Amino acid sequence: MEMKNILRVENITKFFYTPIEFKALNNITFEVQEGEFLCIIGKSGCGKSTMLYILSTMDTEYEGKLYLDEQLLTGLKQDKLARLRNSSIGFVFQFHYLLPEFSCLKNIMIPALKLGKYSREEIEFRAYEKLKLLELEEQALKPASKLSGGQQQRIAIARALINDPKIIMCDEPTGNLDSKNSEIVLGIFKQISKDFNQTIITVTHDNDFAKASDRVIEMQDGEIINHNLIL
Amino acid sequence: MMKLFRKKIDLGVDYEIAFTHILSRKMQTFVASLAVAIGIAAFIFLNSLVVGFNRSSDESFFKTMPHIRIYIDDELSVPLQKNDANQRTSVIVNPKITNNSDKLINPERIVEQLETKEYVVTAAPWLNVNLFYNNGISQLSGSSSGVNIMEANTLFDIKSTMVEGDMNELLSTPNGIVLGVGIAENLNVRIDDNISIVSSLGVIKVMKVIGFFKTSSSVVDKTKSYINLSIAQQLMAQGPDYLTDIYIKIKNPADAPKHISELETLTGYNAESWQTANESAKASQKTRAVMMGSISFIILIVAAFTIYNIINMTVKQKLHDIAILKAQGFAGKSVVNIFISEALIIGTLGTLVGMMLGALLINIVSKVYVGGDTGYFPIQFESKIMLLGLIVGIVVTSVAGYIPARSAAKVDPISIFRN
Numbered sequence: 001m002e003m004k005n006i007l008r009v010e011n012i013t014k015f016f017y018t019p020i021e022f023k024a025l026n027n028i029t030f031e032v033q034e035g036e037f038l039c040i041i042g043k044s045g046c047g048k049s050t051m052l053y054i055l056s057t058m059d060t061e062y063e064g065k066l067y068l069d070e071q072l073l074t075g076l077k078q079d080k081l082a083r084l085r086n087s088s089i090g091f092v093f094q095f096h097y098l099l100p101e102f103s104c105l106k107n108i109m110i111p112a113l114k115l116g117k118y119s120r121e122e123i124e125f126r127a128y129e130k131l132k133l134l135e136l137e138e139q140a141l142k143p144a145s146k147l148s149g150g151q152q153q154r155i156a157i158a159r160a161l162i163n164d165p166k167i168i169m170c171d172e173p174t175g176n177l178d179s180k181n182s183e184i185v186l187g188i189f190k191q192i193s194k195d196f197n198q199t200i201i202t203v204t205h206d207n208d209f210a211k212a213s214d215r216v217i218e219m220q221d222g223e224i225i226n227h228n229l230i231l
Numbered sequence: 232m233m234k235l236f237r238k239k240i241d242l243g244v245d246y247e248i249a250f251t252h253i254l255s256r257k258m259q260t261f262v263a264s265l266a267v268a269i270g271i272a273a274f275i276f277l278n279s280l281v282v283g284f285n286r287s288s289d290e291s292f293f294k295t296m297p298h299i300r301i302y303i304d305d306e307l308s309v310p311l312q313k314n315d316a317n318q319r320t321s322v323i324v325n326p327k328i329t330n331n332s333d334k335l336i337n338p339e340r341i342v343e344q345l346e347t348k349e350y351v352v353t354a355a356p357w358l359n360v361n362l363f364y365n366n367g368i369s370q371l372s373g374s375s376s377g378v379n380i381m382e383a384n385t386l387f388d389i390k391s392t393m394v395e396g397d398m399n400e401l402l403s404t405p406n407g408i409v410l411g412v413g414i415a416e417n418l419n420v421r422i423d424d425n426i427s428i429v430s431s432l433g434v435i436k437v438m439k440v441i442g443f444f445k446t447s448s449s450v451v452d453k454t455k456s457y458i459n460l461s462i463a464q465q466l467m468a469q470g471p472d473y474l475t476d477i478y479i480k481i482k483n484p485a486d487a488p489k490h491i492s493e494l495e496t497l498t499g500y501n502a503e504s505w506q507t508a509n510e511s512a513k514a515s516q517k518t519r520a521v522m523m524g525s526i527s528f529i530i531l532i533v534a535a536f537t538i539y540n541i542i543n544m545t546v547k548q549k550l551h552d553i554a555i556l557k558a559q560g561f562a563g564k565s566v567v568n569i570f571i572s573e574a575l576i577i578g579t580l581g582t583l584v585g586m587m588l589g590a591l592l593i594n595i596v597s598k599v600y601v602g603g604d605t606g607y608f609p610i611q612f613e614s615k616i617m618l619l620g621l622i623v624g625i626v627v628t629s630v631a632g633y634i635p636a637r638s639a640a641k642v643d644p645i646s647i648f649r650n
Contacts, residue, residue, distance in 0.1 A: 053648070056558070058557070058558060058644050079564065082557070082560045082563075082565075083560060084560070085558065085559065085560040086559060086560020086561075087560070089560075091555075091558045093648060097554075099555070099556075101252065101254075110244060110248070111560060113243065113247070114559065114565070115560070171648070
């Protein structure tokens with residue numbers, strides 16, 4: 001199968017100005033293939049989270065160019081980027097960040113309701129499908145705040161998947177989970193990238209997690225020191 | 232079409248989130264709505280009070296005063312030679328009221344012309360005479376209006392003030408007189424009694440009492456009477472074309488000042504609106520409106536602050552939620568939508584309750600009998616003010632909600648995720 005570039009980063013440089021001027025990223029260039037399960041590792045403060053936030057399109061203050069599916073994202077308006085995030089990028093964060101007042105099902109449905117591609121009934125059906133995939137369908141109508149940490153993280157993954165995004169970006173997805181739950185999450189990610197050909201980019205400290213991925217990028221002091229680290 | 236559909240869904244989910252937020256904080260919502268309700272109720276009640284007060288005081292003006300009066304103003308004598316600085320002439324003068332006649336020339340034609348104007352309801356020839364009422368040895372000073380009683384009734388609704396007798400008998404009784412009840416009491420006269428009246432020119436007339444009226448002013452009741460125009464002319468020792476005033480009733484009393492200059496050009500005489508004639512009373516009406524307006528405004532501001540506070544607090548508490556929504560592709564506009572909707576839900580709820588509360592207050596107060604000239608408290612259900620209350624309520628809450636909503640839209644998700 002011919003490999004297709006889904007994400008391309010060209011010469012990205014990022015400065016922080018407070019408290020003092022500091023070069024967080026230095027001339028970073030790399031590509032991510034469609035369906036790839038990519039991990040970015042590195043010590044705290046190496047710039048990997050900063051990198052992820054730029055890839056996520058939430059941070060637009062950088063030099064260089066960012067392409068998603070060959071479309072240049074750099075310089076697009078905030079509203080346009082928001083729409084793009086909605087349709088093409090899913091997020092999983094370390095602290096799951098579900099909306100506590102809503103049921104699990106509603107949490108999953110919200111990004112799809114925003115996208116408005118399907119009717120409410122279809123969205124609900126699709127949300128149940130994702131819940132089944134993550135073996136959480138019996139939790140559907142519980143408030144998000146009533147679930148365990150591992151369950152919440154899986155709900156967050158289901159939410160990231162609801163719009164069938166091209167890329168799923170994760171910031172320490174297992175950072176808060178015990179080994180059993182971490183294993184489950186890892187299993188899900190592998191399945192997503194293999195079965196649905198969705199791209200996963202994960203920032204992690206977890207070596208076991210990184211080992212299971214397709215490719216590991218190692219960063220240090222704002223630069224990529226290894227594009228394909230073999231753990 | 233597709234875009235429209237998407238837009239609709241878009242609003243739906245924002246609103247849904249707002250509604251869930253509101254439902255999960257019932258107590259806060261209740262308190263904020265109550266604040267708005269009290270604010271709007273106060274706004275509606277106080278403003279209805281002002282409108283009611285002003286209407287009742289306007290009505291009392293119109294019992295004795297026409298909307299517009301046409302008359303000849305007194306003129307001051309002017310020096311024959313004007314003081315001119317260049318020629319350095321100076322003329323010593325002692326300005327006095329000139330002894331011009333106050334008789335309107337060709338009043339019938341003026342009345343005819345006035346009545347062609349579409350905003351004029353009635354133009355009535357009028358002649359006020361100062362006189363003494365005599366019955367035996369009792370004597371009272373007062374004034375009588377020489378009128379056509381039908382026209383006078385259109386102007387001042389005399390019929391509604393009649394307590395005894397029929398004013399229409401003036402038409403068939405040339406020397407009839409309709410007296411204020413105060414005069415009747417003081418002179419001790421009854422219907423069909425005769426009294427004599429003496430004008431300042433010494434003309435004496437014997438009149439037949441045909442009715443009594445009672446207005447809201449005891450001063451008027453003790454001095455005022457109505458007689459036929461021809462009698463009034465005779466009391467002034469003048470012919471049948473003598474008239475000093477034309478009283479005009481117009482469709483909308485508030486418009487009176489607008490018509491003044493036109494009427495002055497048309498008639499060639501002075502025209503005076505009731506607003507000018509009652510300037511001090513109008514000023515106190517305005518004072519009242521400003522006073523009540525500022526009180527209700529302050530109450531509204533407090534209500535707005537409550538909403539502002541609660542939305543602001545929600546935004547502060549929900550920074551994480553806002554960040555996650557933005558990460559998931561909610562644009563700044565959507566975030567504004569969410570929090571504005573919350574303010575609007577609270578505001579609309581509060582406004583509707585406030586309108587009901589205001590209506591209830593008005594209903595209760597309007598049943599309070601204060602007695603005197605006023606009777607029942609002069610307040611009633613003002614649909615215009617209700618509508619204004621609704622608009623003000625919605626606008627104030629939107630503004631109060633917009634400020635924190637705007638700051639919510641500016642939340643930078645990265646700075647939230649980093650911590």
